Every structure is written in structure tokens, then in C-alpha cells.
Amino acid sequence: MNVYHVITEIEKVDPEVYDRLDGRRSALKQFTNIGGKIALATLPLFVSSLFRKAYGQNTSSIVGVLNFALTLEYLEAEFYKKAVGTAGLIPAANLPGFTAIRDHEVAHVAALRQTIMQLGGTPVTLTAASFDFTAGNGSMSGPYASVFSNYDTLLAVSQAFEDTGVRAYKGQAGNLISNNEVLTAALQIHSVEARHAAYIRFLRQKRGAAANKPWITGNDTGGIPGVAAIYAGEEVTTQAGVQITGINGMNISASAASESFDEPLTQAQVTAIVDPFII
Amino acid sequence: MEILKRKSKNPELPEALLQSQINRRSFLRFGGMVGASVVVAGSLSGITGCSKDDNEDGINLGSGDIGVLNYAYALEQLETAFYTQVIQSQFSGITAAETAYLTDIRDHEIAHREFFKTVLKTDAIPALEVNFSAVDFGSRTSVLGTAKAFEDLGVSAYNGAGKLLTDVNYLLAAGKIVSVEARHAALIRELLSPNTFGNAEVVDSNGLDLARNPSEVLSVAANYLKSKLNASNLPTS
Numbered sequence: 001m002n003v004y005h006v007i008t009e010i011e012k013v014d015p016e017v018y019d020r021l022d023g024r025r026s027a028l029k030q031f032t033n034i035g036g037k038i039a040l041a042t043l044p045l046f047v048s049s050l051f052r053k054a055y056g057q058n059t060s061s062i063v064g065v066l067n068f069a070l071t072l073e074y075l076e077a078e079f080y081k082k083a084v085g086t087a088g089l090i091p092a093a094n095l096p097g098f099t100a101i102r103d104h105e106v107a108h109v110a111a112l113r114q115t116i117m118q119l120g121g122t123p124v125t126l127t128a129a130s131f132d133f134t135a136g137n138g139s140m141s142g143p144y145a146s147v148f149s150n151y152d153t154l155l156a157v158s159q160a161f162e163d164t165g166v167r168a169y170k171g172q173a174g175n176l177i178s179n180n181e182v183l184t185a186a187l188q189i190h191s192v193e194a195r196h197a198a199y200i201r202f203l204r205q206k207r208g209a210a211a212n213k214p215w216i217t218g219n220d221t222g223g224i225p226g227v228a229a230i231y232a233g234e235e236v237t238t239q240a241g242v243q244i245t246g247i248n249g250m251n252i253s254a255s256a257a258s259e260s261f262d263e264p265l266t267q268a269q270v271t272a273i274v275d276p277f278i279i
Numbered sequence: 280m281e282i283l284k285r286k287s288k289n290p291e292l293p294e295a296l297l298q299s300q301i302n303r304r305s306f307l308r309f310g311g312m313v314g315a316s317v318v319v320a321g322s323l324s325g326i327t328g329c330s331k332d333d334n335e336d337g338i339n340l341g342s343g344d345i346g347v348l349n350y351a352y353a354l355e356q357l358e359t360a361f362y363t364q365v366i367q368s369q370f371s372g373i374t375a376a377e378t379a380y381l382t383d384i385r386d387h388e389i390a391h392r393e394f395f396k397t398v399l400k401t402d403a404i405p406a407l408e409v410n411f412s413a414v415d416f417g418s419r420t421s422v423l424g425t426a427k428a429f430e431d432l433g434v435s436a437y438n439g440a441g442k443l444l445t446d447v448n449y450l451l452a453a454g455k456i457v458s459v460e461a462r463h464a465a466l467i468r469e470l471l472s473p474n475t476f477g478n479a480e481v482v483d484s485n486g487l488d489l490a491r492n493p494s495e496v497l498s499v500a501a502n503y504l505k506s507k508l509n510a511s512n513l514p515t516s
Binding site: 093094096097100101103104105106107108110111166169170173174177180183184185187188189190191192193194195196197198199201202213214215239240242244247248250251252253256257259260261262263264 | 477481
């Protein structure tokens, strides 16, 4: 490993890397000095230590993850505020459920903002005007143009947001492992999003999307147009190298194998999915 | 890599070793460097290997990540046994839709149980004996009420156990499972009472689901288990 090369590559995307490393000179001096003292096998440890110091897990990296999550929560909170506030859109029988979801998402926004500030970070601030829930990139006439006038469209977009949210949090858990409190809170939000997803999926199944169970089968899109990216990868049946289909002689189908584990999405994947909804 | 998986977050580790542990975790994130970590982790293995279960009763879940995985394995065993009996002796008046849902859930729980058993290999605890004397399998209310309790308990258990894990791969696996348990919980709750998928019983005013520590979870689970579990060596943070 050419450590110097690694650092100079990082410098291209983060000009402040040397400052983070307590200055270029001392950083490079440390590298120079270790050459004869540390066995090659332990070099990665030293590098990781340096990186950890540079991008301390209690500051920038965790705040970055939380601001990413906060953006998604704003999206959901503003979406459900508008949905619940639109008279005649949601049937009375389901209004309590949507209201509960709205309240959860609004609470998530508040909780994430507070956590980010406690960590010394600056939370992003978004408003209703930040979003185009038709997925029209601000045109307000995207593919889901009837989102606030047609209940089935509302349910479809709701499902898309909730299943995306579950995958987004799952993809970030590993990045929070160094902070027990933040990790636990993120997990507590993650499972609430999964409850929402199951509820919305259950409602859609009852309204005719017969294959759209509360859990995700394969990479099925539940009959929703334009959401393939949200379900891509959910079809896997191997977990940590273990084949779940027919595991240990059990009668577990490929469908059940895919349903029994939800899959993560990377931040980049999630950002691409929600991009048309953010102005 | 087995050594890595066994290492626990021991609060009594000397500062230098703690530092190594944190470093290991952080450089796992950078990827491609995992192989070299064995050198450091190997020096830790002797420290966490000591157990203090000699004067404790019950099936020892173990320590470190292995202990946490056995804890999850125990809960998945309990859930699997329950849903297996639910499908074998279906409650009166069960609908086709309910049968389909509960059969799916049974299969998911089997998949979870067998996954942990396979990952744990020789470290896996034995098959547990259950005690469902409190459940009336002929009654929809009793069956779905028990299912609700198990699913909510499972969600809170995984939420509380995430921080106990040191291996990001295990954390991810647990994350993949817990959201499916939450889907189960929401569905069962909807079958019992509409719009209760995440009511105030389980979601607080901050919009957070419950997170319980192993001792809280196991004290509830003990009501449904003949086998006694010994969680005394599980990590606590």
C-alpha cells in the first residue's frame, strides 16, 4: 500500500485532509517514521487510526449520516402533512393510520435535528417548498401527478417512500456502530419505518395489489411504476454467504428467503431514488 | 476471522487495547484491509475468552458477538416453534388470508433460525424446549395476541442488541432481520385492530420504537421457555 498516494488521492476530494491530520508536515513525518518501526501487517491499523482522527466518528461522519437521514425524514414529514391535510383524500377508516405516520415522521425530524445539534453539527432545514411529490423535479407534474387527488397514487408513493426509508437506514447502520446512542436511535427509527411500510403495503394489498404483501417478495414493485430502483437487490436469497432457500433441508422457497431479509441501499442509491422529489 | 467474531466490547480492556478495537472497527469500514486486522485481534482473543458461568445455571449464550447471535438464535427458535404450532393447529375461523400471512411468517422465522444456527456453527446453543401452556391455539385472540407480543418483543430485542455487536456484518444481518420482524408486528397488529401498527404501546413521542436490553427481553421470553438461558456473559454495551 502506498500510503502517501492514498493521502494525496484524498486531498483531491478533501483539500483539508492535512489539517484534519494535524498538518501535512506532521502527518507525513508520522508516515516516514513508521517505515522501519511497524510491521507491514499493522500498517493498515495505523492508517485507520489516522483516518479516524481525521474524520472522527463522533463528528463529521455521523453528522453526515444523520443529515442524510434528516433529509429523508423531511421528505416524509412534509409528504404526510400534506396528505393528511388534504380533505377527502384519505378514507376515514385509514386516517388514524396516516395521522400516526405523519406524527412519527415529524417527531423523527425533531429528534434528528436535536441529535445533530448535540453532536455539534448543523442540521439541514427543508420545507414543503423543497419537495415535488409528483416526482417532477419541481415541475409539479411528474409521473405521480395525482398523488394528492387519487388515494391509490398516494398509497403508491407512500409505499415507495417507506420501503426506501427502511433500506436507507439499514444501509447506514454500520456507519453508526461507533456511537451506541446514535446507533440505537437510528435502529428505533428504522423499525418504525418498517412498521409504516408494512401498514401501507397491507392497505394496498387489500385494495387489489394481491401480490403486494406486507413484506417484500423478490424485487417485486407492487405494481407501482418507476420504482424498480427501490426494490433492486431485494431478491437476494444468500445472506453472509449462507443460502437461505432450502436452508438446512428446510422447505424455504426463494420467495420466503427473499422476504425474510430486507436489504440495504447505499446513500448514493437512495439519493438517486429521491432526487426527482427534491427541488 | 473467527477470532474477530468472538471479540466482545469489554469495558475493562486497557486503554491501548480499546484503542486497537476501535481502530479495527474503523478500518473495517475502509474495506480491503480486513486481513491484516487478524494480527491485532488475535492479541485480544485471550482476554475475552474467560467465562464466569461455572456457578450459573442454564444454557450459556456465550460472550461477545457470539453471545449476541445466540441470544437472537434463541428468540428465533421461540418464534419458529410458536408459528409452527399455529399452522399445525389453526385457530377456529381462520381466514385464507390469515393462513397465508401466518405461513409466510413461520417460514421467515425458520429462515432466521436456520441462518443463525448456520452462522454460529459449533458455538450454537442447543434446540430449546418451549412452553406454550399460556397460549390457546384454538383462539384467534390468544394466538394473534401472543404473536403481537412476540413480534414487538423481537423488534425491541434487535433494536437493543445492535449496539452490543462489534462486527458490522453481524449488525447488518441483524438490521436485515429486524425490519422484517417489524413488518410482522405491524401486520399482526392490523389483523387485531386497524391503525395500531405502531401505536403508543411500541412507538414513543419521539417516534422511536422500543429498544430493550437482553435481560428485559429474556425475562419475558422465559415465560414461554422450559429451557433456562444464561445471559450473564453477554456484552452490556
